[in-house]
Amino acid sequence: MSADTDATERDTRLAFMREALAMAEEAYLNEEVPVGCVFVHNGKIAGRGRNETNISKNGTRHAELVAIDRMLNEEGSSAFSLEDFASTDLYVTVEPCIMCASALRQVGVRRVFYGCRNERFGGCEGVVEVGKAEGLDGKAYEAEGGYYRDEAVLMLRKFYVRENSTAPQPRKKANRVLKTEDLGSLD
Amino acid sequence: MTLPAYSIDRVPIEEEQQKLTTTSVYTVRVPVQQTSSMLKLSQRLPPLTNLAHIKRVRPTATPLSLEEQPTAAQLVDVVLCQCAKITLKELQEKLPAGLLPVQTHEVPAAMPYTRAQFDEWKRLWPVTFRPPLQLRELQNLDPKEQAYVERMMRLAQEQRELCVGASRVGVVVADPRQSHEAEAAAVVARAHDTRERGNPLRHAVMHCIGLVADAEVHRRKRSLPDKEEEEGGERGEGYLCAGLDVFSTKEPCVMCCMALVHSRVGRLFFVDRDAAAGGISRYAMHARKALNHHFTTYHCRPAGGSGSGSESEPEPAADAAPEA
Numbered sequence: 001m002s003a004d005t006d007a008t009e010r011d012t013r014l015a016f017m018r019e020a021l022a023m024a025e026e027a028y029l030n031e032e033v034p035v036g037c038v039f040v041h042n043g044k045i046a047g048r049g050r051n052e053t054n055i056s057k058n059g060t061r062h063a064e065l066v067a068i069d070r071m072l073n074e075e076g077s078s079a080f081s082l083e084d085f086a087s088t089d090l091y092v093t094v095e096p097c098i099m100c101a102s103a104l105r106q107v108g109v110r111r112v113f114y115g116c117r118n119e120r121f122g123g124c125e126g127v128v129e130v131g132k133a134e135g136l137d138g139k140a141y142e143a144e145g146g147y148y149r150d151e152a153v154l155m156l157r158k159f160y161v162r163e164n165s166t167a168p169q170p171r172k173k174a175n176r177v178l179k180t181e182d183l184g185s186l187d
Numbered sequence: 188m189t190l191p192a193y194s195i196d197r198v199p200i201e202e203e204q205q206k207l208t209t210t211s212v213y214t215v216r217v218p219v220q221q222t223s224s225m226l227k228l229s230q231r232l233p234p235l236t237n238l239a240h241i242k243r244v245r246p247t248a249t250p251l252s253l254e255e256q257p258t259a260a261q262l263v264d265v266v267l268c269q270c271a272k273i274t275l276k277e278l279q280e281k282l283p284a285g286l287l288p289v290q291t292h293e294v295p296a297a298m299p300y301t302r303a304q305f306d307e308w309k310r311l312w313p314v315t316f317r318p319p320l321q322l323r324e325l326q327n328l329d330p331k332e333q334a335y336v337e338r339m340m341r342l343a344q345e346q347r348e349l350c351v352g353a354s355r356v357g358v359v360v361a362d363p364r365q366s367h368e369a370e371a372a373a374v375v376a377r378a379h380d381t382r383e384r385g386n387p388l389r390h391a392v393m394h395c396i397g398l399v400a401d402a403e404v405h406r407r408k409r410s411l412p413d414k415e416e417e418e419g420g421e422r423g424e425g426y427l428c429a430g431l432d433v434f435s436t437k438e439p440c441v442m443c444c445m446a447l448v449h450s451r452v453g454r455l456f457f458v459d460r461d462a463a464a465g466g467i468s469r470y471a472m473h474a475r476k477a478l479n480h481h482f483t484t485y486h487c488r489p490a491g492g493s494g495s496g497s498e499s500e501p502e503p504a505a506d507a508a509p510e511a
Contacts, residue, residue, distance in 0.1 A: 057407075058400030059427045059449035060393060072386045082385060098472070099445030106387045106442065120479065121445070127477045128470055130441055137440050137464045138387075 013113055016040050016091040017147040020115075023050040023063065024093045024155050030055070034155040037063040037092035039071065039085075039109075046080050046088060047071035064092060064100040068107055085109050086139075093152040095145055097121035101130040105138030112143040115152030150183040192337050193458070193487035195328055198467055200474035200481070202300040207308050209293040210238070211270040213278055216247060216262050216287045225265040232281065233272035240298035241266060242313035264292070328485075335366040335373070336456055339434040340487060342370065342377060346391065347436045352383025358391035359434040360399055363453065375399055375431060392435060392443035396450050399428050428452045438465035438486075444472035448480050455484045 016038055023036025027050035039047040049067025053059050071080050085108045090096075093115040096104060101123025104112060112124065112131065123130040124143040130136065131143045161176040212235075217225055222244055235241065247262040267278065270291055278289060294312040299305040305316040328336065339361050346357025357379045365373040378394035428450040433439075437459040439447065444466025447455060455473060466472040473484040 056400055057403040057427070058397055059451070060396055060446045065388065068388060069386065082387070097445060097449075098470075099442050099449060102440060102442035102445065102466075103388050106440075120477075123441075123445070127475070130470075133469075135463050136469065 012043075013091070013147055016045070016089075017093070017113065017115065019045060019048070020091045020093050021148060021151055021155070023048055024152065027051045027063070028155055028159055034159050035063045035092065035094045035152075037067055037090060039067055039088050039090055041080065041084050041088040046084070060099060062097065062100050064090065064096055065103055068103065072107075082107065089113065091147070093148070094118050094156070095122040095124050095126055095143070096131075098123035098128060098130055101143075102136065102138070104141065105131065105136060108139045109141055111141055113147050114143065114145045115147055116149045116156075117145055154180065154183060191333055191490050193340065194490045195333065195336060195456070195485050195487050198471075198473065198484040198486050201471055201476065202297075203304075205297060205300065205304065207304070207311070208296040209311065210296040211291050212238075212241070212294050213267040213270060213273075213275070214264045214290050214292045215267055215282070216264050216290070219246075219261045219263050222263055222265060225267070228282070229265070229267045232268040232278070235266070235269055237296075238269070238294070240314045240316075241294050242315065245313050264290075266292075266294070332366065335361075335363070336434070336485075336487065338370060339373070339432070340436075340456065340458065342374065343434040343436050346377050346379040349379040350381075352380065354380045354382055356380040356391045356435065356437045358395050358436070360395045360428065360452075361432050361434065363430070363432050375402070388442070390440065390443050392433065392439050393446055395433070396428060396446055399431070399450075426451065432456065437461060438467055440464055441466040441470065441472070444470070447482060448472060448478055451480050452482050455482055456487055457484075458487050458489070460486060 019038045020036045023038065024034040025036070027036055028034035032051045032054050034051070036050040037048070038045045047067040047070055049063040049065070049070065051063050052061040052066055072082060088109055089111045090104065090109055091113050095114045095116065095118035096112065097118060098121055114124070118126040121127060124132075125145070132140050134140070157178055157180075161178050215225060226243060229243070243266050245264045247264060267289070275289065275291075282289070292312065295308040295314055299308050299314060299316050302316075305314070308314055309316075339359050343357040343359045346359065347355050348357070350356065358377065359374055360376040361373045362375055363373075376395040376398035378391045378398065380391045381389045381394070428447075430453045432454045433447060433452050433456070435455070435457045438457045438461040439455070440461070441464070455467075457467075460468060462468045467484055472478075474481050
């Protein structure tokens with residue numbers, strides 16, 4: 001989180017990130033990888049999504065793609081159109097993966113705010129910088145992490161100490177302990 | 188017999204394209220019969236790290252005449268330790284008097300991955316070479332497989348013909364274990380690009396992955412409740428797109444390539460390269476060490492004649508025959 005953002009702006013962003021965290025919580029309760037997001041257009045939430053990979057048996061149903069598909073496919077409610085992405089920000093609890101980082105360029109999102117870094121798949125800083133790269137499809141965007149990072153990390157750890165029974169060979173995790181001591185205060 | 192429609196080249200992975208990098212070691216030149224005492228000495232020095240591919244001893248370049256047998260007088264260079272670990276002064280204090288002066292020598296910093304790298308790098312210093320098993324198996328497609336690839340790519344081209352928008356891509360997902368069967372048996376999903384309908388993410392690859400997933404959800408619903416936990420079915424693992432082949436008329440974009448990683452596909456075949464925005468060309472997404480899944484990728488160039496706009500940039504030959 002950058003220090004120069006004024007306090008009101010920061011409060012607004014944190015409020016939207018809490019909405020994204022609520023989506024992540026919903027994923028967790030449904031035994032999905034706890035990542036959630038909201039798209040914000042003109043100060044209002046224009047779309048919500050959370051990970052749905054397990055239920056769909058589709059490894060690409062990440063929160064961002066689920067939300068985008070819903071926003072563009074919703075019949076009748078023509079409240080949101082593709083062009084609106086140019087003035088839309090994404091709030092997502094975990095740094096978008098390389099796939100989602102590319103998808104966000106291709107729909108033309110304005111900015112991305114995220115909670116924790118995605119060391120394994122990150123497409124903004126974790127593995128490669130797809131969001132800002134030149135010459136790729138779509139439009140480059142700015143991405144900034146650190147909004148409720150600890151909450152996002154804690155939720156992922158809670159998920160991964162639980163056994164993921166849908167993996168090809170579920171690992172026994174009886175000895176796994178939830179680590180929290182490296183996280184800051186969770187206010 | 189029809190001529191093959193494509194010339195199929197595997198796209199090299201990171202290691203195969205690696206250029207020679209070097210690191211410095213201290214060496215000492217001794218008569219050949221002192222080799223073992225030098226090796227013993229080197230054991231008291233800091234051990235070599237990440238240099239398992241470096242041969243410790245090299246015969247000197249001093250040419251012997253053809254008639255001359257190797258004699259006791261022949262000299263060898265022995266690697267003592269890495270320069271980064273100890274200063275020359277510290278090293279000299281540990282060496283017995285009367286040795287020839289210690290030299291520093293540049294040696295390859297990594298193990299060669301291909302025959303071409305081996306042939307080049309060994310000129311600097313002798314190195315061992317063990318081409319990865321995986322790479323040996325993947326060298327060339329046999330004629331049966333070539334025919335299967337051509338059949339599937341033809342179906343992908345048919346899908347491409349269905350496109351009405353500016354972005355024209357067709358994709359087929361197939362099961363190589365059914366490759367000898369009729370087309371219908373091998374094809375698992377097929378789709379074309381429909382992004383002109385208002386969702387720029389409706390790429391053919393994404394659509395196919397969705398179709399494979401939907402079929403799996405269906406299959407599980409049909410199977411008996413007590414069989415619910417039993418993974419497998421017709422496709423071994425039954426997990427995402429594990430073991431399946433993807434045939435695309437165009438190199439997939441970054442989003443689609445990462446979707447293939449997430450879906451654990453076995454192999455990717457594509458025709459038109461996208462050097463600017465393709466996930467393989469830009470990020471070698473099929474073989475990034477940082478990612479948890481890799482897939483073998485083949486570039487299918489239309490044989491003999493102009494392709495549909497595919498770029499004909501030379502690809503380095505991926506020759507990795509086992510060391511003779």
